[in-house]
Amino acid sequence: MWFIITLIIVGVLLLVAELVLLPGMTVAGICSLISFLGAIYIGFTNYGSTGGIVTVVAIVVLAVTAMFLSLRAKTWRRLSLKSEVDGTSQPLPQEKINVGDAGRTITRLAPLGNISVGGETYEARSLGDLYVNPNTDVEVAGFENFTVIVKVKEAETECTAQATGNAQEE
Numbered sequence: 001m002w003f004i005i006t007l008i009i010v011g012v013l014l015l016v017a018e019l020v021l022l023p024g025m026t027v028a029g030i031c032s033l034i035s036f037l038g039a040i041y042i043g044f045t046n047y048g049s050t051g052g053i054v055t056v057v058a059i060v061v062l063a064v065t066a067m068f069l070s071l072r073a074k075t076w077r078r079l080s081l082k083s084e085v086d087g088t089s090q091p092l093p094q095e096k097i098n099v100g101d102a103g104r105t106i107t108r109l110a111p112l113g114n115i116s117v118g119g120e121t122y123e124a125r126s127l128g129d130l131y132v133n134p135n136t137d138v139e140v141a142g143f144e145n146f147t148v149i150v151k152v153k154e155a156e157t158e159c160t161a162q163a164t165g166n167a168q169e170e
Helices: 001-020 027-071 073-080 153-169
Strands: 102-105 114-115 120-126 135-145 145-151
Touching: 102 120, 102 145, 114 145, 120 135, 120 153, 135 153
Parallel strands: 120 145
Antiparallel strands: 102 114, 102 135, 114 120, 135 145
16 A cells, blocks of 8 residues: 555656656656556555555546646746846946047957957947957947947048048139
């Protein structure tokens, strides 16, 4: 009798493990089925049809109850993590620098690279996905997640000088 009860308890525990921890038909589900079938076989052979039917009813009731309790929403709410993670892996660049701040490229922006602004190094992307050489003066134009968007200062002044020169010639 104790062996049948042990097989049923082991089968129920393996069934719950299958439902909660190992979804899909895995070793725990197969072992649970083998444990239940073993308990039913022993119930019928040792205690006749009455003992076998009692074993089957006990297995069905306990398995359905275990499935119901393990799959309810309240059970998962008790087991779930309620705290929120609001940290980041690194500080956002917009916390330390602002749009319009001056910086200098450390590596080539092709179009991504590193810049230095206020003594800090940031990952940057050039505005318009242009290639920018190292040691070029840049200006912060915006932010995209952890990437600083920059535009070249010299190109802006050269374009302005060329535009005013062309306007004066006309």
